[in-house]
Amino acid sequence: xQQVKQNSPSLSVQEGRISILNCxxxxxxxxxxLWYKKYPAEGPTFLISISSIKDKNEDGRFTVFLNKSAKxxxxxxxxxxxxxxxxxxxxxxxTSGYSTLTFGKGTMxxxxx
Amino acid sequence: xxxxxxxxxxxxxxxxKKLTVTCSQNMNHEYMSWYRQDPGLGLRQIYYSMNVExxxxxxxxxxxxxxxxxxRNFPLILESxxxxxxxxxxxxxxxxxxxxxxxxxxPGTRLTVL
Numbered sequence: 535x536q537q538v539k540q541n542s543p544s545l546s547v548q549e550g551r552i553s554i555l556n557c558x559x560x561x562x563x564x565x566x567x568l569w570y571k572k573y574p575a576e577g578p579t580f581l582i583s584i585s586s587i588k589d590k591n592e593d594g595r596f597t598v599f600l601n602k603s604a605k606x607x608x609x610x611x612x613x614x615x616x617x618x619x620x621x622x623x624x625x626x627x628x629t630s631g632y633s634t635l636t637f638g639k640g641t642m643x644x645x646x647x
Numbered sequence: 648x649x650x651x652x653x654x655x656x657x658x659x660x661x662x663x664k665k666l667t668v669t670c671s672q673n674m675n676h677e678y679m680s681w682y683r684q685d686p687g688l689g690l691r692q693i694y695y696s697m698n699v700e701x702x703x704x705x706x707x708x709x710x711x712x713x714x715x716x717x718x719r720n721f722p723l724i725l726e727s728x729x730x731x732x733x734x735x736x737x738x739x740x741x742x743x744x745x746x747x748x749x750x751x752x753x754p755g756t757r758l759t760v761l
Contacts, residue, residue, distance in 0.1 A: 577752030639689035
């Protein structure tokens with residue numbers, strides 16, 4: 535049973551516009567949600583995270599929104615840049631300390647000039 | 648530079664020939680993990696280790712072994728590789744005190760088993 539779902543395999547956006555990547559989860563025990571970005575031939579790199587006690591976290595052009603009642607989170611990139619083209623993974627984990635990261639299947643974002 | 652390194656980066660082998668993929672981190676992290684990435688399946692955890700001599704199975708441990716004899720190293724061992732283990736493998740590490748459970752990933756090892 536897939537606990538973290540990214541239902542859009544790909545997304546195309548024009549440079550300067552907003553990119554919205556979505557993620558749904560089923561386990562209400564998740565405490566932290568993370569977004570990773572992955573370029574080809576590189577490992578995933580951490581982008582931004584949000585605690586389950588918050589509904590928004592912002593870092594520069596990246597904002598993550600969490601809707602606990604809907605078990606849904608989204609990553610907004612504004613404005614989108616061609617260098618943002620990558621695969622984005624949503625991940626969820628339990629309480630702080632050490633907890634396994636459960637990943638979604640990823641969404642490939644393509645930002646065209 | 649803080650990093651997770653993996654070797655080799657690319658490996659082509661044949662069915663049944665034992666191999667080891669090494670992983671090392673220089674951040675003094677307690678926790679380390681191995682993942683595999685397959686098309687359409689995302690990242691799935693193979694094994695993880697919470698400290699030296701402490702390892703446990705992840706979601707897809709069959710056909711793999713690990714060991715954690717030193718804090719910095721966490722090798723992945725395939726005793727008898729099979730073609731269904733052809734995949735992209737990532738090692739990751741995490742500090743015990745990380746408030747959001749952020750993991751740092753290595754560059755990946757692309758394994759092909761013929």
